[in-house]
Amino acid sequence: MSITTVAVTGNEVAAYAMKQINPDVVAAYPITPQTDVVEKFSEYVADGLVNTEFITVESEHSAMSACVGAAAAGGRVMTATSANGLALMFEILYIAASSKLPIIMTVVNRALSGPINIHCDHSDTMAARDAGWIQIYSENAQEAYDNIIQAVRIAENMKVRLPVMVMYDGFIISHGIDRVDVLDDTTVHDFVGKYQPNYPLLDVENPLTFGPLDLYDYYFEHKRQQVEDINNSKPVILEIAKEFREISGREYDLFETYQLEDAETAIVVLSSAAGTSKAVVDQLRQEGKKVGLLKPRVFRPFPYLEIAQALSHLKAIAILDRSISFGGFGGPLFTEIRSGMMEFGKTPENINIIFGLGGRDINEQDIAGIYKQLEEIAKSGKVKERIQYVGVRE
Amino acid sequence: MIVKKQKGWKEIPKGGLILEAGNAEQYETGSWRSKRPVRDENKCTHCLICWVYCPDSSIIVEEGKVKGIDYQHCKGCGICAAECPPKAITMKEEKEFQEKEGAKK
Numbered sequence: 254m255s256i257t258t259v260a261v262t263g264n265e266v267a268a269y270a271m272k273q274i275n276p277d278v279v280a281a282y283p284i285t286p287q288t289d290v291v292e293k294f295s296e297y298v299a300d301g302l303v304n305t306e307f308i309t310v311e312s313e314h315s316a317m318s319a320c321v322g323a324a325a326a327g328g329r330v331m332t333a334t335s336a337n338g339l340a341l342m343f344e345i346l347y348i349a350a351s352s353k354l355p356i357i358m359t360v361v362n363r364a365l366s367g368p369i370n371i372h373c374d375h376s377d378t379m380a381a382r383d384a385g386w387i388q389i390y391s392e393n394a395q396e397a398y399d400n401i402i403q404a405v406r407i408a409e410n411m412k413v414r415l416p417v418m419v420m421y422d423g424f425i426i427s428h429g430i431d432r433v434d435v436l437d438d439t440t441v442h443d444f445v446g447k448y449q450p451n452y453p454l455l456d457v458e459n460p461l462t463f464g465p466l467d468l469y470d471y472y473f474e475h476k477r478q479q480v481e482d483i484n485n486s487k488p489v490i491l492e493i494a495k496e497f498r499e500i501s502g503r504e505y506d507l508f509e510t511y512q513l514e515d516a517e518t519a520i521v522v523l524s525s526a527a528g529t530s531k532a533v534v535d536q537l538r539q540e541g542k543k544v545g546l547l548k549p550r551v552f553r554p555f556p557y558l559e560i561a562q563a564l565s566h567l568k569a570i571a572i573l574d575r576s577i578s579f580g581g582f583g584g585p586l587f588t589e590i591r592s593g594m595m596e597f598g599k600t601p602e603n604i605n606i607i608f609g610l611g612g613r614d615i616n617e618q619d620i621a622g623i624y625k626q627l628e629e630i631a632k633s634g635k636v637k638e639r640i641q642y643v644g645v646r647e
Numbered sequence: 648m649i650v651k652k653q654k655g656w657k658e659i660p661k662g663g664l665i666l667e668a669g670n671a672e673q674y675e676t677g678s679w680r681s682k683r684p685v686r687d688e689n690k691c692t693h694c695l696i697c698w699v700y701c702p703d704s705s706i707i708v709e710e711g712k713v714k715g716i717d718y719q720h721c722k723g724c725g726i727c728a729a730e731c732p733p734k735a736i737t738m739k740e741e742k743e744f745q746e747k748e749g750a751k752k
């Protein structure tokens with residue numbers, strides 16, 4: 254077992270994780286900012302470093318369809334996409350999940366048009382949150398690498414058998430060079446193990462039907478099963494994180510807390526903005542401010558009670574959403590967390606901050622400003638504006 | 648009418664999969680029919696064109712000869728009647744047979 258430190262982009266390390274996993278089939282279509290995941294992986298294929306059957310397709314609808322076919326045939330299948338590509342897969346996302354095919358997909362988060370934009374926000378994967386896939390968000394390249402490897406085990410676990418999406422922020426992480434500790438090939442190979450499909454279509458001795466028509470007499474029952482399976486994945490995700498710690502030394506949970514225990518105010522935010530927020534927490538802590546952070550990792554299944562409990566001692570919280578639910582009461586993270594707090598029975602004062610749409614930067618001053626506002630809310634117990642937009646010009 | 652007890656979500660295969668082969672036979676699509684193909688034995692040359700064309704495998708053939716039509720599964724699409732070279736098959740209103748056969752299917 255050896256660990257090597259490399260300087261790579263998020264996309265390079267995602268492709269590297271795929272190489273080490275060595276899936277049976279990859280069907281993918283290039284789209285900014287995911288492109289070099291597929292480009293790099295196709296080099297591995299051309300150089301004979303993987304045994305993967307690489308299917309080049311004419312669209313993402315076909316990419317996900319080919320993944321569904323290959324997974325139903327009994328293969329370990331991976332793909333990658335972003336934004337509009339994910340949108341083009343939309344119908345097939347539901348088919349993959351409802352057919353219980355453990356496909357692993359990297360999604361490099363990018364704004365879903367329009368007007369057309371290629372930079373980061375979470376509107377793409379938030380739109381796909383009800384497709385039945387497990388969704389795991391990564392803060393940086395290291396987490397992207399670690400999450401992709403763990404995703405294989407989560408997806409293929411017998412209690413789960415569901416597709417998994419692993420996300421990281423477009424350009425910020427996908428194209429920024431970061432320091433990553435990578436495992437050796439044998440360790441990854443042994444960790445992911447051999448895939449045993451439940452009902453491979455290629456098993457001609459046991460013919461069966463995939464994807465039959467399912468009307469009002471049984472469709473609802475199949476949906477109810479999906480609810481059970483995705484909820485069952487929560488303890489499985491934790492178990493696999495524990496095993497992963499043994500080979501990597503790195504800790505993973507359903508969410509991460511940073512200086513939260515004795516904090517009075519906190520920010521809740523996904524992905525790369527959590528990194529910036531941690532730097533601000535460090536600065537404010539030096540000034541004696543009791544500030545903290547909670548970064549959800551697993552968004553589906555959403556650990557609503559666990560998060561509500563972890564936030565319950567706070568005086569004020571800002572929940573940051575990098576996507577909008579037009580006409581809804583705040584962003585998706587905000588509504589989920591408020592609903593969880595309601596169920597838990599403790600609702601600290603809270604605000605929702607929409608930020609970073611279409612790649613708009615959020616800097617340390619912006620985040621410090623949010624903590625300052627939280628301090629005032631904690632003092633006065635009054636919220637002036639529940640839903641706010643940070644970084645937009647008035 | 649016999650109402651079959653339907654299974655709950657814990658009892659059925661996951662993913663909407665159908666695990667046993669050939670069970671489409673249990674689905675009696677004959678109830679969809681509004682017109683019934685009726686074959687005239689005297690005109691039929693046993694060329695088996697209808698057998699080739701029938702999308703529901705409802706032409707019953709034994710030892711190279713048409714023996715009858717499987718009305719449990721024939722949907723009444725009329726392809727056999729249209730394709731039959733000597734026009735040995737006529738499509739008749741299903742209603743007539745139902746009146747004749749009374750309440751039973």
Ligand code: SF4
Pocket residue numbers: 686690691692693694695696697698713730731732733734735736
């Ligand atoms: S197509 Fe007509 S003639 Fe030929 S076998 Fe069928 S019914 Fe008989």
Ligand code: SF4
Pocket residue numbers: 684700701702703704705706716720721722723724725726727728
């Ligand atoms: S009517 Fe259609 S389904 Fe019925 S026997 Fe003729 S071809 Fe087959």
